[in-house]
Amino acid sequence: MSNFESLATRAVEATPPALSKAVRGLSDKTIAWVFIAPTIILLLAINIFPLIWTIYLSFTNYAANRPNRPITNVGLKWYRDILGSPEVWAAMQATAHFVFWTILFQTLIGFGLAYLIDRKFRGHAFWTTIILIPMMLSPAVVGNFWKFLYQPQIGLFNYAVSFFTGIDPSSFEMLGSVKLAPWAIVIVDTWMWTPYVMLICLAGLRSIPGYIYEAAEVDRASKWRQFWSITLPMALPFIMLAVLFRGIENFKMFDMVVLLTGGGPGSTTELASITLKRQAFEAYRTGYSSAFAIILFVAVFGLANIYVRTLNRVKQR
Amino acid sequence: MKNFVTGLITFRREPWETLAVVIIALGVLMLLQPISMTLYTYSFITTLIGTVMFIIVTKFPE
Numbered sequence: 001m002s003n004f005e006s007l008a009t010r011a012v013e014a015t016p017p018a019l020s021k022a023v024r025g026l027s028d029k030t031i032a033w034v035f036i037a038p039t040i041i042l043l044l045a046i047n048i049f050p051l052i053w054t055i056y057l058s059f060t061n062y063a064a065n066r067p068n069r070p071i072t073n074v075g076l077k078w079y080r081d082i083l084g085s086p087e088v089w090a091a092m093q094a095t096a097h098f099v100f101w102t103i104l105f106q107t108l109i110g111f112g113l114a115y116l117i118d119r120k121f122r123g124h125a126f127w128t129t130i131i132l133i134p135m136m137l138s139p140a141v142v143g144n145f146w147k148f149l150y151q152p153q154i155g156l157f158n159y160a161v162s163f164f165t166g167i168d169p170s171s172f173e174m175l176g177s178v179k180l181a182p183w184a185i186v187i188v189d190t191w192m193w194t195p196y197v198m199l200i201c202l203a204g205l206r207s208i209p210g211y212i213y214e215a216a217e218v219d220r221a222s223k224w225r226q227f228w229s230i231t232l233p234m235a236l237p238f239i240m241l242a243v244l245f246r247g248i249e250n251f252k253m254f255d256m257v258v259l260l261t262g263g264g265p266g267s268t269t270e271l272a273s274i275t276l277k278r279q280a281f282e283a284y285r286t287g288y289s290s291a292f293a294i295i296l297f298v299a300v301f302g303l304a305n306i307y308v309r310t311l312n313r314v315k316q317r
Numbered sequence: 318m319k320n321f322v323t324g325l326i327t328f329r330r331e332p333w334e335t336l337a338v339v340i341i342a343l344g345v346l347m348l349l350q351p352i353s354m355t356l357y358t359y360s361f362i363t364t365l366i367g368t369v370m371f372i373i374v375t376k377f378p379e
Contacts, residue, residue, distance in 0.1 A: 079361065083358045083359075083361055086354070089354060092348055092357065095349065096351070298364050298368055299348055302345060302364045302371070303341070303345060305337075305338070305341065306338050306342065309334065309338060
């Protein structure tokens, strides 16, 4: 008797007779529905219902701190307000600065690290583990940790910059300066998420068959030529995947930046998600923040569609 | 280019998906750009059109 048959026999014996009789009368399709129904119900309750409710609220004057006030329909007012607001536009630009530079640095450094790790030098497994550590930390821990590192008096970051450049360590403040704060959050995110990009790029590099390089060697192609004609084009779908994934994640970035700067100084690091949180839970403009959430959702959902398309293409390779 | 136009006319999935992706990317760029307030204002509707279009065209034949 095979293992599978033995397992099936044990399952049949363990099923109570009443349940066994009830199930026997059901078709395969019904049984399949019975199995997936809890997941569908959970999905509807946790994802779909809040989404539909948020869309509804975005057309009303509802305020969460005044639940007894009559709810009136305001039409597209909140959408017009948000899409015509210079403050929200400024938050979008802060988000754009953050997303653009983090993706650029993470892709360049991540691909570079993956290229080095792929060489399989002595102790490469150990260094891979070391490099992956920042990615495993909680954003809350990273936020607090870097807040100390950025301290102008006791922080190591200022001393490191001073060591390499000769600038007085107490002469600049990464989190308190309007010019430096947007770069401070870029540095932290790059530090934390470059290993993730490296992992995806490494998967791309490892998927390139060795015989292509052997054929290139036979044709006397230089290492530079091999990189531009084989390595980069074949790893490109994976790089695209990493770029899209990080783009989506950073577009929604909230926790780490709140812990580091709280959106300040002024509103220089106030990303879209921080503006949204302030409108929803500090100003209690629930209708307005719902409309804002829908705008961000559509942008992220659109990017996610591109992500899925790229993922399918990578799978087809 | 000719294949792309033929694909659009005959409602093939690939070119329509590409078009939807371009519209979505354009909408997101309009949302995040620092140059024009008008582009920012119309970014949401552009992204929404691209996204709805993407959902529809993924049902087109290959």
